Amino acid sequence: xxxxxxVSGHAAPTDPxxxxxxxxxxxxxxxxxxxxxxxxxxxVYCRPGCAARMPLRRNVAFHATIAEAERAGFRPCKRxxxxxxxxxxxxxxxVARACRRIEAxxxxxxxxxxxxxxxxxxxxxxxxxxxxxxxxAGVTPRAYADAHRAERLRAGLESSGSxxxxxxxxxxxxxxxFYEGAASRLGMRPSDYRDGGAGAxxxxxxxxxxxxxxxxxxxxxxxxxxxxxxxxxALVEDLQDRFPKATLLGxxxxxxxxxGAVIAAIEEPARGLDLPLDVRGxxxxxxxxxALRAIPAGATASYAAIAERVGRPExxxxxxxxxxxxxxxxxxxxxxxxxxxxxxxxYRWGVERKRRLLAQEQGAVEGI
Numbered sequence: 001x002x003x004x005x006x007v008s009g010h011a012a013p014t015d016p017x018x019x020x021x022x023x024x025x026x027x028x029x030x031x032x033x034x035x036x037x038x039x040x041x042x043x044v045y046c047r048p049g050c051a052a053r054m055p056l057r058r059n060v061a062f063h064a065t066i067a068e069a070e071r072a073g074f075r076p077c078k079r080x081x082x083x084x085x086x087x088x089x090x091x092x093x094x095v096a097r098a099c100r101r102i103e104a105x106x107x108x109x110x111x112x113x114x115x116x117x118x119x120x121x122x123x124x125x126x127x128x129x130x131x132x133x134x135x136x137a138g139v140t141p142r143a144y145a146d147a148h149r150a151e152r153l154r155a156g157l158e159s160s161g162s163x164x165x166x167x168x169x170x171x172x173x174x175x176x177x178f179y180e181g182a183a184s185r186l187g188m189r190p191s192d193y194r195d196g197g198a199g200a201x202x203x204x205x206x207x208x209x210x211x212x213x214x215x216x217x218x219x220x221x222x223x224x225x226x227x228x229x230x231x232x233x234a235l236v237e238d239l240q241d242r243f244p245k246a247t248l249l250g251x252x253x254x255x256x257x258x259x260g261a262v263i264a265a266i267e268e269p270a271r272g273l274d275l276p277l278d279v280r281g282x283x284x285x286x287x288x289x290x291a292l293r294a295i296p297a298g299a300t301a302s303y304a305a306i307a308e309r310v311g312r313p314e315x316x317x318x319x320x321x322x323x324x325x326x327x328x329x330x331x332x333x334x335x336x337x338x339x340x341x342x343x344x345x346x347y348r349w350g351v352e353r354k355r356r357l358l359a360q361e362q363g364a365v366e367g368i
Contacts, residue, residue: 020062023048032086037062038074045069050080092311094122094129095136099283099311102145112145136311138290139283147283200246203255204239206232209263211353214329215239216259222276226262226328228349265330269297269361273330281325284310288322295336297361302340324348336361 023031029049038045039055045063046052063069066076066083076083085093098118105112118141119129133141202224204217215235217225225242229235239248258275265273281289287310295301301309303316303323312318323334324346335354339345347354 017062020048021057021060024060025054027051029086029088032082032088035062035064036066036069036082038069038072043074044077045074045082046077047080047082047086050077050082052077052079091132092136092308092313094124095133095311098122098129098133098141099137099144102141106145106149112141112149115141137283138287138310144283147286200243201249202239202243202246203249204236205250205255205259206235207259207263209266211266211356214259214262214266216255216262218255218258219278222278223258223328223331224278226331228329228353262330266357266360269357272297275331277328277331279327279332281322284312284315284318285322285325287311288319289326289332292323292326292332292334292337295333297333297336300336300338300358303337303345304340306337320345330357 020031020035020037024037027049029047031048034048036045036047038061039059040061041055041059045066061072063072070076098113098121101118101121102112115130116126118133119126122129122132124132130140133139133144137144139147200219202217202219204215204225206213206215208214211228213229213232213235215225215227215229215232216223217239225239227235227238229238236248261271261273261275264271279289288306291306291309303319304313306319307313307316310319319337323337326332326334326348329335329349335347335357337345344351344354344358
């Protein structure tokens with residue numbers, strides 16, 4: 001529908017470039033890479049976030065690509081350098097390289113590189129690099145190293161003959177450093193984790209919803225599993241296989257309210273789902289899962305887009321694997337990640353369930 005001209009009272013044609021012009025007015029650097037704009041009075045083209053003097057609207061044209069702007073006879077702005085990688089892209093690349101250095105050091109059983117060394121490689125001050133790393137990865141360099149070391153520890157606990165051996169293989173310089181905070185890293189004591197959850201108490205309940213059976217399980221720290229299935233028996237067996245020596249208990253009153261919240265979120269997506277979680281994953285998985293929780297109901301994102309958001313644009317396949325390893329359906333909405341071509345892609349609990357979840361959420365948003 002045409003916009004109403006409030007001065008004359010007549011309908012005026014809608015300017016299709018209004019959203020992009022508003023982006024330029026706001027100098028929105030997050031739109032860099034989506035388009036460029038040219039200025040006829042200066043003969044240059046710029047990024048949306050360029051800090052140069054704001055041009056007059058009548059002198060501005062928009063171009064989908066740099067090549068299109070240059071074919072039109074415009075040259076790149078010397079201030080924002082739109083023909084070079086953006087600051088965000090440079091930062092993402094620097095953080096990705098730092099992550100690989102941290103991972104390589106830990107895999108070799110060595111201490112993670114110090115912040116100063118990582119910053120020097122990135123060409124930034126230590127303080128600035130720390131801020132860039134946190135903004136890009138969602139965690140600090142030290143937290144990233146700790147998470148990667150903890151993941152190596154978890155793998156080692158399942159195969160090593162002793163906790164001490166696993167700790168040293170994971171890169172802990174002493175057993176005392178390992179035991180500091182070990183329970184918070186694993187969600188239970190390290191020896192219990194290695195022994196299949198021995199000593200841990202996990203409450204669970206199974207309910208029925210429009211998608212079939214749904215199981216919710218939790219430690220005393222929060223929900224550790226939400227899973228769909230075709231019947232309660234298979235869901236309980238899967239939980240027992242994951243923690244064969246844990247004490248599994250039926251639901252109490254608080255737990256009944258949690259499974260009720262999960263079923264309500266399935267049947268009425270507008271309600272949302274906000275439960276305390278106790279999930280563990282690698283540093284990369286944690287970043288992916290954090291990005292998934294930012295996708296609102298009724299919306300989707302591609303695996304490639306999530307890879308970009310976590311600073312690993314080449315890792316779309318790894319993002320898909322992180323989605324497949326998500327232990328808590330709905331709470332971490334991996335069903336909202338689809339293929340670049342719009343196809344739904346895979347889903348740990350069945351593609352048809354994924355389609356139905358997306359359809360229900362889209363319907364709920366359109367009905368608001």
